[in-house]
Each structure stands twice: as C-alpha cells, then as structure tokens.
Amino acid sequence: MANIKRIGVLTSGGDAPGMNAAIRAVTRAGINSGMEVFGIMRGYQGMIEGDIVPMSSETVSGIIQKGGTFLLTARSQEFREPEGRKTAYEQLKRFQIDAVVIIGGDGSFTGANIMANEYDVSFIGIPGTIDNDLYGTDYTIGFDTAVNTVVDAIDKIRDTASSHNRIFFVEVMGREAGFVAIHSGIACGAEVIMIPEEKNQIEKARRFLSERARKNRSSIILVAEGIEEGSTMEVAEILKPEFPQFDMRVSILGHIQRGGSPSAKDRIIASRMGAAAVEALIDQQKSIMIGLINDEIVHVPLNKTIKMDKAIDPDLINLTEEISTYVSSELKL
Numbered sequence: 001m002a003n004i005k006r007i008g009v010l011t012s013g014g015d016a017p018g019m020n021a022a023i024r025a026v027t028r029a030g031i032n033s034g035m036e037v038f039g040i041m042r043g044y045q046g047m048i049e050g051d052i053v054p055m056s057s058e059t060v061s062g063i064i065q066k067g068g069t070f071l072l073t074a075r076s077q078e079f080r081e082p083e084g085r086k087t088a089y090e091q092l093k094r095f096q097i098d099a100v101v102i103i104g105g106d107g108s109f110t111g112a113n114i115m116a117n118e119y120d121v122s123f124i125g126i127p128g129t130i131d132n133d134l135y136g137t138d139y140t141i142g143f144d145t146a147v148n149t150v151v152d153a154i155d156k157i158r159d160t161a162s163s164h165n166r167i168f169f170v171e172v173m174g175r176e177a178g179f180v181a182i183h184s185g186i187a188c189g190a191e192v193i194m195i196p197e198e199k200n201q202i203e204k205a206r207r208f209l210s211e212r213a214r215k216n217r218s219s220i221i222l223v224a225e226g227i228e229e230g231s232t233m234e235v236a237e238i239l240k241p242e243f244p245q246f247d248m249r250v251s252i253l254g255h256i257q258r259g260g261s262p263s264a265k266d267r268i269i270a271s272r273m274g275a276a277a278v279e280a281l282i283d284q285q286k287s288i289m290i291g292l293i294n295d296e297i298v299h300v301p302l303n304k305t306i307k308m309d310k311a312i313d314p315d316l317i318n319l320t321e322e323i324s325t326y327v328s329s330e331l332k333l
C-alpha cells in the first residue's frame with residue numbers, strides 16, 4: 001500500500017478511562033506526520049453509517065483528563081455480518097480512508113482482523129479495556145484508573161466494615177479475567193481474592209471464614225464477577241448459613257469502575273500507544289496491536305492477541321497467599 005494519507009480513529013466495545021488521551025495522541029501524531037485524521041463515531045456502527053468527522057488538533061483539546069470516549073462507542077451487530085463490513089468498507093472508500101486505528105478490546109480486534117482479511121485496509125489496534133486481559137501487553141488503557149477506583153471504593157467500604165465488624169463481599173468487574181481483582185485486592189489488603197482463572201474459589205473463602213472464627217475484625221472478600229461458583233450474591237448466600245455468627249454484606253461496585261478521570265499512568269500509556277500507532281502506519285504495518293512490555297512499545301500481530309490468553313502473573317497470586325492472614329497462620333502450625 002502506498003503512503004497513507006488519510007486515517008480514521010474509533011473506539012469500540014466497552015469504554016475505558018484514557019481512551020480520549022489515545023484519540024488525542026493518534027489525531028495529533030497523525031496530523032503532525034502530514035496525515036488527515038477522521039474520527040469515526042460509535043465504533044463500527046458509525047463506520048457502517050458513515051458517521052465520520054474530520055479531526056483537527058483543536059478538536060482534541062481539553063479531553064485528556066476526561067473519562068469515557070468523546071467519539072462514543074457501540075457494540076455493532078451489523079459489523080459481525082459480511083454485508084455490514086462491506087458497507088463499512090464502502091464508507092471508508094467514500095472518505096478515502098486507507099487505515100484505521102481501533103481503540104478497544106479483544107472483540108474489536110477480532111472484527112478488525114476479519115475485515116483486514118476481506119478488504120485492503122490497514123488496521124492498527126490500541127488495547128483499551130479496564131480488564132487488562134489482552135495478550136501481548138502488560139497494560140491496557142483504563143486498567144490503572146479502574147484499579148485505583150476500586151481501591152478507593154474498598155477503602156471506604158473498609159471503614160464501615162471495621163466500624164460494624166462486618167464481612168463484605170465486594171464484586172469487581174472481570175467476567176473472564178481477574179486482573180482488576182488481584183491488583184486492587186493486593187492494594188487494599190483484601191483478606192480473600194476470588195478470580196475466574198482459578199478453580200474452587202469458594203473454598204478459599206470458606207477456609208478464611210473458618211479461620212476468622214477466632215478473630216474479631218472486618219474482612220473484605222473480593223470477588224471477580226466471572227468466578228465459576230456464580231454471582232457474588234450467590235456466593236454470599238451459600239456461605240451465610242454456614243457462618244451464621246458473622247454479619248455478611250454484599251457490595252457490587254458496577255459501572256463506577258469504568259468511569260472517572262484517567263490516572264496519569266493511563267494518560268501516559270495512551271499517549272505513547274497513540275503515537276506508536278501512527279508510527280506503525282508510517283512504517284506500513286497492518287493488522288497489529290500496539291502493546292507495552294517491560295515499558296517498551298511492541299507490535300503484536302492482531303491474530304495472535306486474539307487467539308492467545310493472557311495469564312495472571314503467578315507471582316502475584318502467590319503474593320496474595322504469602323501475605324494473607326489465614327495461610328500465614330496455617331504455615332505457623
């Protein structure tokens with residue numbers, strides 16, 4: 001493909017804090033490299049509908065500190081169909097856009113990869129999801145902010161839990177991945193962390209509660225929403241009758257985890273990845289995701305990041321056990 005003159009940028013799937021910083025970086029790095037940049041509204045749905053607007057350096061002024069995505073996002077059923085992708089391609093041609101930077105997660109990259117195999121469009125992915133569950137990058141945009149939001153919320157829950165000597169089951173996002181749970185759990189000193197990657201998580205909570213019978217203090221049991229035993233409410237309902245001596249409550253943090261002003265770390269990662277996406281296009285790259293490994297920018301083939309699962313660092317899982325109350329007391333036996 002000849003030198004790229006016009007690029008599009010879109011956000012797709014779940015929103016994540018820091019997406020605006022990435023849009024800003026793509027726009028400005030693109031313009032500063034002599035490209036024309038277009039914002040594609042509402043992800044793939046806007047691509048299909050031709051909801052495409054020219055961007056300037058000023059368009060992206062004053063958005064770096066804002067959560068959400070000012071290009072808006074959507075889940076597009078039509079894009080999953082060949083007919084929808086054909087229309088999307090026709091719209092790109094109408095606007096003479098030869099390359100698109102996709103800020104999103106696994107599903108968004110799957111869609112981009114399928115379309116790249118059907119039509120001559122260069123797609124560059126930027127990982128944007130609070131879940132941090134994409135293979136090929138240590139961080140995704142939004143993860144750091146989400147973890148800080150969860151830590152802040154749990155610190156507050158801890159205050160009331162301590163005052164009443166209660167046990168709180170706190171549910172955090174993570175249908176398939178426990179990154180938010182593990183990181184925020186370590187940071188706020190959760191007594192138990194239940195993640196979808198591991199089996200028999202309820203037993204961990206049971207062991208802890210049995211041990212706690214001898215203690216008198218508040219406890220936080222952090223639950224990632226995707227654990228095999230069911231919802232947090234169901235887990236609490238199973239355990240309540242087994243431990244009637246404890247006052248147990250459930251708190252589901254929900255969508256507050258997606259919102260808020262992005263952390264400095266997310267803004268910096270997003271800015272680096274946005275600029276790196278434009279550099280990759282200048283280097284005639286296509287169908288890759290920009291990642292960050294050991295604080296260095298890397299390029300990962302889209303089909304690899306889609307196919308491979310990212311594992312939680314086993315050292316972090318071990319750490320939760322090494323410094324947990326109940327295992328350390330067991331070790332003393």
Ligand code: ATP
Nearest residue numbers: 013014075076079080104105106107108110111129
């Ligand atoms: P998050 O991790 O926040 O959920 P995501 O990018 O994984 O983000 P999805 O809803 O899975 O979010 O995907 C976003 C969009 O990508 C879908 O609405 C759809 O338009 C497109 N997409 C996903 N999977 C496919 C597919 N197999 N074929 C074509 N398009 C797809």
